[in-house]
Amino acid sequence: MTLVAVPLSAGSPDALLADTLRAAAAGADLVEWRLDTCQQLGASPDEVIAAISRSSLPVLLTIRHADETGAWSGSASERCRLLQAADAAGAAYIDIEFARLADLGTWRPQRARLILSAHDFTGMGGDLVRLVERMRAAGGLPKIAVTARDASDLAPVRDLLVSRSGDLIALAMGEHGLPSRLLAGVWGSFLTFARLDEQAGSAPGQPTVTELVGRYRIHAQRPDWRILGVIGSPIAHSLSPHIHNAALAQDGVPAVYVPFRVEDPVAFWTACGAWIHGLSITIPHKHALLKQVEGVEPLVTSIGAMNTIFKLDEKSQGGNTDAAAIIACVEGAIGNLHGKTVLCLGAGGVGRAIAHALASRGAKLVIVNRTHARAVELAAEVGGLAVSEAEAYSVPYHVLVNGTAVGMGRPLESPWPAARHRAGSVVFDTVYTPLTTRLLHDAQAAGAITVPGLDMFILQAAEQYRRFTGREPDTALMRAAALARLNPGA
Numbered sequence: 001m002t003l004v005a006v007p008l009s010a011g012s013p014d015a016l017l018a019d020t021l022r023a024a025a026a027g028a029d030l031v032e033w034r035l036d037t038c039q040q041l042g043a044s045p046d047e048v049i050a051a052i053s054r055s056s057l058p059v060l061l062t063i064r065h066a067d068e069t070g071a072w073s074g075s076a077s078e079r080c081r082l083l084q085a086a087d088a089a090g091a092a093y094i095d096i097e098f099a100r101l102a103d104l105g106t107w108r109p110q111r112a113r114l115i116l117s118a119h120d121f122t123g124m125g126g127d128l129v130r131l132v133e134r135m136r137a138a139g140g141l142p143k144i145a146v147t148a149r150d151a152s153d154l155a156p157v158r159d160l161l162v163s164r165s166g167d168l169i170a171l172a173m174g175e176h177g178l179p180s181r182l183l184a185g186v187w188g189s190f191l192t193f194a195r196l197d198e199q200a201g202s203a204p205g206q207p208t209v210t211e212l213v214g215r216y217r218i219h220a221q222r223p224d225w226r227i228l229g230v231i232g233s234p235i236a237h238s239l240s241p242h243i244h245n246a247a248l249a250q251d252g253v254p255a256v257y258v259p260f261r262v263e264d265p266v267a268f269w270t271a272c273g274a275w276i277h278g279l280s281i282t283i284p285h286k287h288a289l290l291k292q293v294e295g296v297e298p299l300v301t302s303i304g305a306m307n308t309i310f311k312l313d314e315k316s317q318g319g320n321t322d323a324a325a326i327i328a329c330v331e332g333a334i335g336n337l338h339g340k341t342v343l344c345l346g347a348g349g350v351g352r353a354i355a356h357a358l359a360s361r362g363a364k365l366v367i368v369n370r371t372h373a374r375a376v377e378l379a380a381e382v383g384g385l386a387v388s389e390a391e392a393y394s395v396p397y398h399v400l401v402n403g404t405a406v407g408m409g410r411p412l413e414s415p416w417p418a419a420r421h422r423a424g425s426v427v428f429d430t431v432y433t434p435l436t437t438r439l440l441h442d443a444q445a446a447g448a449i450t451v452p453g454l455d456m457f458i459l460q461a462a463e464q465y466r467r468f469t470g471r472e473p474d475t476a477l478m479r480a481a482a483l484a485r486l487n488p489g490a
C-alpha cells in the first residue's frame with residue numbers, strides 16, 4: 001500500500017505535534033517534519049527532534065539547505081549532527097539530497113530508513129533510470145521529484161515506477177504533474193505527499209490529504225486499477241473527478257478518475273493513451289483527438305466534437321455524450337420531439353451538439369447566434385433555419401435551448417428577453433453556474449417548463465460512466481457530489 005506523507009512546518013514542537021494529530025485524523029500514514037522551515041518559523045531544532053518520540057505518526061525528518069530550495073543555512077556538520085540525533089530519537093525516515101550524501105561522511109542511520117532525494121524544479125531530471133540505480137547502490141530509498149511541463153511528462157514517471165525493482169518514490173511536481181500524486185497507489189510509489197487541509201503544500205501541485213484519501217481512495221489503489229480522467233486546460237475547477245469518483249467508490253469499481261491538465265492533447269494521448277482506460281474531454285480539446293481514436297460513435301463526426309474516449313475491446317472509441325444528454329433533457333420535458341420546433345440560441349460547440357442531437361430526433365431547428373454566419377452554416381447542416389435575434393422573437397417555438405455562454409457566472413444576464421417567453425414551452429439552459437440562471441428564472445415566471453444545465457452535466461457524465469465501466473451509475477449520488485462541490489457550505 002502506498003503511504004501518504006504530510007509535510008509539516010511549525011514554530012514550536014507543540015504546534016507540530018498538534019498538526020501531526022490533525023494529519024493522522026485526516027488519514028495520513030506519516031508526517032514529514034521540515035526541520036529547516038520549523039527553525040525558520042522560530043522552533044529550536046533540538047526541541048523539535050526531542051518531540052519525535054511524542055509524535056502520533058511516524059516521522060520523516062528533512063533538513064533542506066537554502067541551495068536545495070530549503071531554508072537551512074547551517075553547516076554540513078551541524079546538519080549531520082541533527083540527523084544523527086533524529087535517528088537516535090526514533091525518526092522513521094531521514095531524507096537527504098542525493099547530491100549531498102557526502103555530507104554524512106561514513107555515518108548512516110541505525111534505526112531510520114534513509115531516503116535519497118533528487119529534485120528537478122525546472123525539468124524532467126535527465127536519465128532517471130540511471131539515477132535510481134545510483135541511489136540504490138548508495139544504500140538509499142530513491143525519491144525522484146521532477147517538474148512536468150505538460151501532462152505527457154507523466155509517462156516517464158509512470159514508466160519508472162511500474163518497471164521499478166524495489167521501493168521507489170517518484171512524482172512529477174506542478175499542476176501538470178498532479179496525477180502522479182493521485183495515481184501513486186496504482187503506479188506503486190512507496191509514498192506520496194499531500195498537504196494538510198487549509199495549509200499551503202510544500203511543493204506545487206500537492207493535493208490535500210483529505211482529497212487523496214477520500215476522493216482518490218489512495219489506500220485502496222492497486223496496480224490493476226483502471227485509470228480514468230478528464231483532460232482540459234484549465235482543469236482544476238472540473239466537477240468531473242468529484243462525481244465520477246463518488247460513483248466508482250460507491251460501486252466498488254477498481255478504477256480512479258483524475259484531472260489531467262493538458263496543453264498538447266495529441267502529445268498527451270500519444271504518450272499516455274495506452275494506459276488510460278477512459279477520458280472525458282473538455283474545453284479546449286473537444287476537437288483535438290478526433291483523428292487519434294480508432295472508431296467514433298454516431299453524431300461525433302457530424303457535430304465535429306468528441307467529449308469522451310473509452311476503450312472497447314482494447315480499441316479507443318470516441319463518443320459525444322453531450323448529445324445523448326441533450327436529447328434526454330429535452331425529451332424528458334416534452335416527450336417525442338418529432339415535428340416540434342426548437343429555437344437554439346448559439347452555434348458554438350454546445351450549439352452544434354444541440355442542433356445535431358435534436359435534429360436527429362426529428363425536431364425542426366431554428367438557430368440564432370451572435371455571429372450569424374455560424375448559425376447559417378449550422379442550419380444548413382441540420383436542415384434548419386438561421387434567423388436574426390429580432391426574427392427569432394416571432395418564432396412559435398416549442399422548445400428554447402440556450403447553448404451560448406451568456407449567463408455563465410453572471411446571474412443577472414440572460415440570452416433571451418423575459419417578455420419573449422412562451423407559457424407552456426420548454427426552456428433548457430445548458431449553463432449550470434448559477435444553478436438557476438436568469439433565463440430559467442424568467443421562464444419559470446412566464447409559465448414555461450424549465451430544465452437546468454446541471455441535468456445535462458449529470459446525464460453526460462452518467463453516459464460516460466456507462467461506457468467506462470459498463471455499469472448503471474447512481475445519478476442521484478453524482479448530483480449530490482456535484483452540488484456539494486458547487487455549494488460547499490449548503
Ligand code: NAP
Nearest residue numbers: 346347348349350351370371404405408430431453456457
Ligand atoms: P463555445 O464553443 O465557445 O461557444 C460559445 C457560444 O456562446 C457561441 O455561440 C458564442 O457566439 C456565444 N456567445 C458567447 N458570448 C456571447 C455573448 N456575450 N453574447 C451572445 N452570444 C455569446 O462554447 P461551448 O463549448 O459551446 O459552451 C457554451 C456554454 O455551454 C458554456 O458556457 C457552458 O455554460 C455550457 N455547457 C454546458 C454543459 C453541460 O453539461 N451543462 C457542457 C458544456 C458546456 P459566437 O459564435 O458569436 O462567438
